[in-house]
Amino acid sequence: MDALLRTLSLPAQILSRVPGLGPLVKVCSTTVGQKILMAISGLSLCGFLVAHLAGNLKLYAGEQSFNDYAHALHSLGPLLAAAEIGLFAMFALHIGLAVSTGALNKVARGKDYFIKETKQGVSILPGGASSWMMVTGLIVLFFLVCHIIDMKLKVGPGVDYTPALNAEKIADNEYQAVKAVLSTPSRAFIYMIGLVALGIHLSHGIRSALQTLGINHKRWNFILHWLCIALAWTLAAGFISLVIWAIGGK
């Protein structure tokens, strides 16, 4: 366990030697600081989801409209690359902290209880969404890897990309490529599962992130709670609707 702790603290030790970063490293190396980083990275990723869904809803506007949007996005060139690096950094930070804090939390419990019950009310998932963050996070990660292979690299095994190949390059007909992926039964299944997991993850994650950033007031908690859940499931349902649309449109 000591070896694990030493390995986990290595990046912090190296960073703390960089002039001017000392105070920042000090904050980020406490449990509270790490949860704050977790919250900031999680909310940033949520911001990406909002933009991603807004763009993808262009699928409903038709082939021309969606392809125009895709071309405009790709023509950003270096700006898009920079955004993608930022996005990757946020994912790496969020996942890395989840693994490290998760491991330390197991150590903090030590020996587990023979019986563990709760005084909290019943929820649909045993223990509520908060008990499923690691599981749903891993499902979303798996889905994300599939998604990048299918949509960005366009080498998804079992996906028939021929409708998209009508144009000179694959990249030229994103609309057909998206339809080809989403109407492949195995992909529709994986994407559905991944997106439901995303909804569960966000239904705890968004409110939890706000609490970690100190946002909690009895005057606003009720509306805040439901707004966060509404945002979580609106995002998930928005993406899911596109999968259903693609299956139906075949």
Next chain:
Amino acid sequence: MSNHLLNLNLRVWRQSGPNDGGSFKTYQLSGVSTHMSFLEMLDVLNEQLIAQGEEPVAFDHDCREGICGMCSLMINGQAHGPDNATTTCQLHMRRFNDGDTVTIEPWRASAFPVLRDLVVDRSAFDRIIAAGGFVSVNTGNAPDGNSILVPGVRQEVAMDAAACIGCGACVAACKNASAMLFVSAKVSQLAVLPQGHPERNARVLNMVAQMDKEGFGSCTNTSECEAACPAEVSVSHIARLNREYLRASILAEN
């Protein structure tokens, strides 16, 4: 309320010392009055064990009226047993049925090592308090009670946080063994009052540092602590701790 007598199966964690592995032992206890408190039931069990020449079960207790925070116990997987806002000493045997099996475990956290049987070492909490859970005042005569006026609503917020009796049920119930509810109560009770302001930044930074040093887990906002807390301390104090921590991290002078 009529008095019934219960026959119970008690599955109790027995551990002879900090370095012993420990294991569960099962005891039969008959004729337990429903008027007894849970701790009185354990007293009766210990009388029986002593009569049989066995070591009595060690457990923490003091005031037995729900205010000192000494009693603990994980009873059938619930910190302080099945009742809301109730300490183990205030839990009565009428909450149990004849023939029940009752599993009794100590608090489980690396920062709360088991000393013996059901007794854990909670001095990690004392060290967190010593790190900043105080206000510095000159000794001498007590200051005039109303020399600094505090609005009633503010006093209530401070009192809600100060209701914490430091029993450790939050740590015991949390899936991460996090002490955030305890620390947030001790930070909040002073942070919302003018008397606590001069040491506000150092307090939260030092207490969080000590909390981490003791090896408590981090908060994943499951609110399990709030549900288990016998003093009904709210997780809104955890949000205040987070605000205080952010503020102090950015603004502290040293």
